[in-house]
Amino acid sequence: MSTQSPELVRAVDALRAMVDASVKQGLEKLPAERELADRLTVSRNMVRRGLEILEGEGLIARSQGRGGGAFITAVTESAPVSPTLFDAHERKLERDLNAIKGIPQMLAEQGFVATTRVLSESVESASNGIATALGLRDGAPVISLLRLRLADGKPLSLERMFLDAELFPDLLDHSPIGSLYALLQSQYGVTVATAEEQVEVVEVSRQVARLLDLKPWSPVLALRRVSRRDDGTPVEASIDLFRPELTRLIVRTVVGEH
CATH class of the missing domain: 1.10.10.10 (Winged helix-like DNA-binding domain superfamily/Winged helix DNA-binding domain)
Structure with missing residues (x-):
């Protein structure tokens, strides 16, 4: 020694x-x-x-x-299955799947320093999957927002949002966009009422791994979301990729009568 x-x-x-x-x-x-x-x-x-x-x-x-x-x-x-899984050993973002909130708001409420890096904001042609999610024809113009979220300076998630370009004209004039939901409500009178999210584990490419500070092909949590207005009209389709070691998913279920 x-x-x-x-x-x-x-x-x-x-x-x-x-x-x-x-x-x-x-x-x-x-x-x-x-x-x-x-x-x-x-x-x-x-x-x-x-x-x-x-x-x-x-x-x-x-x-x-x-x-x-x-x-x-x-x-x-x-x-x-160890009971120590109930012990909170590490501080993570608690991503509440029952609440419709932006990541910056969640981070702030949980005491993290939230930072957003806008990687791109553009208009492009909708792929088949995005067009279906938004109720559009294939190739219709959609607004694409790509943003990197950081918690306390560490890359947390990479999110890509898609919106109907005809439904939200001049949206990119407000670039850089902070809270999307707040902007939609104040400028277009659109309020998101419901959201359906699907969660799965996927492997990330080299480009995504570099942005999230991970090794290529590392597993991440992928959340696919379609948010809607009260009448069911799609507002936004998005794909969020979260670093699993920094994220904890929370779901609250109400048990009905037996």
């Missing part, structure tokens, strides 16, 4: 403490290297060297590839 730098000694001691705490909580895996580096305020290379030392001591076992990471060897075999 005397040949190790003070920074490495500090990192190893901190990692050992994290392993001890994880064992007590029944956690089987340490966070990803990027998160460990942020927590310990050291470089990822220093974290990697520290993990190598812990692996040599038999405290962890590392594996590569999707689903890999640093697994804690001392954790005893637990129930198939």
Whole structure:
């Protein structure tokens, strides 16, 4: 240990403490290297060297590839579904699927610093899927909004929204667009009343991975949404891609009488 730098000694001691705490909580895996580096305020290379030392001591076992990471060897075999899943170990955006709110509003309400990067705002021809969702003919002009959402400076989600260009003329004159729903209500008298969302896990391309600060082909949460007015008229069709390790989906269900 005397040949190790003070920074490495500090990192190893901190990692050992994290392993001890994880064992007590029944956690089987340490966070990803990027998160460990942020927590310990050291470089990822220093974290990697520290993990190598812990692996040599038999405290962890590392594996590569999707689903890999640093697994804690001392954790005893637990129930198939651990009750520790109810413990809030990490701070995440709670994406309420029962509420029609924009991401900036959700982030602000939950104490995050919300930032939006507008990547593109344009008019294009609707694909078959978007035309069907908005009740338009194939190739009809639609407004396309591509935005990157950040929480506390970290990329959180990439969203692409589509709206009927004929229904909302001159919408892009208000660029950059902040709260879309507020703009639709104030400028066009359109209020979103309902929204249907479908959630699935997809793998991201290299371009999307670069924007979300992920490895290519990483899994993300994909939310496809169609929002409507009271009369059922489609207002917006969108696709939101969320980093799963930063997002928690919330659904509230009312159980009827039996």
